[in-house]
């Protein structure tokens with residue numbers, strides 16, 4: 001785990017609420033794995049006091065070397081302050097933290113599912129997967145409330161992904177929820193994916209995990225939680241999981257250390 005200052009190399013809106021921020025920090029870029037996260041200290045002042053967790057969205061090994069990008073959604077005070085920051089400003093980063101995505105042992109069909117800002121960690125995973133020699137097929141199912149939530153689609157297309165879009169208001173792609181369309185589509189495929197990767201709201205994650213279990217597909221889910229410290233000290237990020245064999249008492253994992261990526265069957269869905 002490193003503590004480093006990173007220089008902002010760009011910070012630009014992608015839609016009314018979403019921003020891409022490029023950061024230069026070679027030490028962290030050299031270490032971080034897809035699905036791991038950084039605790040970002042937004043200001044040197046006491047407000048906001050706590051660091052905020054963010055995934056790495058894309059890695060740029062060459063342009064410039066040691067740089068990477070975050071995709072963030074403005075939801076509150078910390079992310080609004082981020083949106084006001086300028087090229088040349090610095091952010092203090094703690095990381096890489098947590099357990100990221102694991103690549104499938106067998107090459108072949110990979111399915112990703114994203115809901116809203118849950119798309120954030122998946123391009124880096126997709127790039128790593130494509131670079132691993134896996135030829136796919138790769139499919140992304142991406143859902144949002146409305147069309148402006150559906151960002152980065154071209155990047156997935158460029159990596160060879162077939163992308164299925166779903167919006168709740170029907171403004172782009174199929175109308176409804178991703179999970180409302182996905183299972184029927186899956187049961188129509190000649191082969192099932194080797195793995196399903198997912199990131200999005202809790203209820204979507206639960207549907208994905210239950211669907212994967214019904215179909216016998218391994219699933220890896222990046223879970224969100226309120227995080228006070230990011231390093232296992234404050235217990236604000238507890239997630240109820242199934243206890244190890246032979247243990248009766250409820251078992252709680254820390255999303256920051258044991259996750260944020262969990263196997264679907266590890267989680268006790270309540």
Ligand SMILES: Cc1cc2nc3c(=O)[nH]c(=O)nc-3n(C[C@H](O)[C@H](O)[C@H](O)COP(=O)(O)OP(=O)(O)OC[C@H]3O[C@@H](n4cnc5c(N)ncnc54)[C@H](O)[C@@H]3O)c2cc1C
Nearest residue numbers: 052053054055071072073075076077078079120224225260
């Ligand atoms: C491992 C991990 C990786 C993340 N990666 C990204 C990312 O790449 N891009 C991105 O936009 N966001 C990401 N998030 C969520 C992001 O950390 C929060 O949106 C951010 O901390 C909000 O800060 P704020 O000060 O703007 O909002 P606050 O003022 O702190 O809160 C505003 C609202 O957002 C809710 N909220 C705050 N934090 C979270 C959270 N962690 N999960 C769910 N709801 C929350 C609060 O309950 C409140 O309703 C990630 C979260 C985790 C746990």
Ligand code: FES
Nearest residue numbers: 230232234235256
């Ligand atoms: S965020 Fe403090 S224990 Fe996980």
